[in-house]
Amino acid sequence: MAVVKILYFASLREAVGCDQETLDVPDEAGTVGALRALLCARGGDWSALEGGRAVRAAVNQVLARPETVIAAGDEVAFFPPVTGG
Amino acid sequence: MEEAFRVSVSEADFDVGAELDALAAGRSDIGAVASFVGRVRGGEGLIAMSLEHYPAMTEKALAGIVSQARVRWPLMGVRVIHRVGRLLPGAQIVMVAVASGHRGAAFEACEFIMDFLKTRAPFWKKEELPGGARWVDARESDDAAAARWDTDQP
Numbered sequence: 175m176a177v178v179k180i181l182y183f184a185s186l187r188e189a190v191g192c193d194q195e196t197l198d199v200p201d202e203a204g205t206v207g208a209l210r211a212l213l214c215a216r217g218g219d220w221s222a223l224e225g226g227r228a229v230r231a232a233v234n235q236v237l238a239r240p241e242t243v244i245a246a247g248d249e250v251a252f253f254p255p256v257t258g259g
Numbered sequence: 260m261e262e263a264f265r266v267s268v269s270e271a272d273f274d275v276g277a278e279l280d281a282l283a284a285g286r287s288d289i290g291a292v293a294s295f296v297g298r299v300r301g302g303e304g305l306i307a308m309s310l311e312h313y314p315a316m317t318e319k320a321l322a323g324i325v326s327q328a329r330v331r332w333p334l335m336g337v338r339v340i341h342r343v344g345r346l347l348p349g350a351q352i353v354m355v356a357v358a359s360g361h362r363g364a365a366f367e368a369c370e371f372i373m374d375f376l377k378t379r380a381p382f383w384k385k386e387e388l389p390g391g392a393r394w395v396d397a398r399e400s401d402d403a404a405a406a407r408w409d410t411d412q413p
Contacts, residue, residue, distance in 0.1 A: 184311050184383035185394040228397070235316035237379060251313060251381075255397030258310065258341060258382025259297050259353050259373060 175200060176246035180213075183253035186229065189222035199244060206231045207240030209250060228255050263336035263358075264329070266321035268312060270344040273354055282336045282358050289335050293365035294356040295373050301348030306387040310343045310352070313381035317341070324375040328357075331371065332364040339372065341382065371408055378405040 181194045203212040210231070214223040223229055231238045232251045244250060263282070275296055283289045299308045325337050336358035346352060355372045359365040384395040 181313070183313055183381065184385070232313070232316055232381070235313070235319050237320075249315070251316070253313070253381065254383065254394070256378065256381055257384045257395045257397050258312070258380050259377040 176204065176244060176248070178209075178244055178246070179249045180209075181249065181251040183251065185254050186222055186252055190219050204244050205240065206233060206238045206242045206244065206250065209244060210240070210252065213252075223252065229253070230255055264325055264334075265337070266318055266325060266339040266341075268314075268317050268321075268341050268343055270342060272342070272351060273340045275351075275354060275356075278338050278340070278354060279356055282338050282356055286335070286358075288360065289358045290360045291362040291365040292356060292358045293362065293369040294354065295369050296351055297353040297373075299346050299348050299350045299352055304389045305348055306389070307345050307347050308350075308352075309345045309385045309387065309392075310341075311383045311385065312341075312343050316381050320380045321376065324372055324379065327375070328368045328372050332359060332368045334359050334364065334368055337368070337372070339376070341376070341380070343382070345387075374401070374405045374408065377401045 176199050177196060178199055179196050182190055182192055187193050199209055203209045210223050214220050230253055233242050233244060234249055279292055279294060283292055321339050328334060334357060338356045340354045342352050355369050357365045357369040378401050385392055386395060
């Protein structure tokens, strides 16, 4: 088990109705992709995290991939593709 | 990141002329300064554009992009400024300025930084239109622009 802070931004934040939470992540959800699936399984508005949707992630403020490993104390962020500039 | 290489994110507007002067001030080794300024494009009844970002990550991401540019080109200074908050049509959003010995490196690094900023820095635009607000969709052409640097080594 690993307690992590999860942040949501932009349209994804609005879709799930939450900007941040602290979650005790079970060992089997120890990667970005597995955590995303775990959150999506909450159903309802959380389907915004479904596999087919364009969702990006960062771990400790660095862009991450689905296989990126999550450890206790990490800050994980989920957000739509960026549109700055 | 040392003095000549700076990134910042703020709600405040910026003075391009003053920034370009500051980049080359007191130096005689800089032969070229290339810059890009992005502005809020009006049209389709656009009332305003709001920019959200991920504060803890933004400057770190921008500094990382500048570091990658420095590996590829011999740069003498870089200034990146990105605004956040609510901006009206015509307002300045972003500035990238690059100083180098010669124009080739300055032009290329300026474009590289913008291409990477567009696809890797955590900013999101929301348009305020007469019928309501909507998030701007990411464009595949931006991904393609960033991807070409993977093979197109300077």
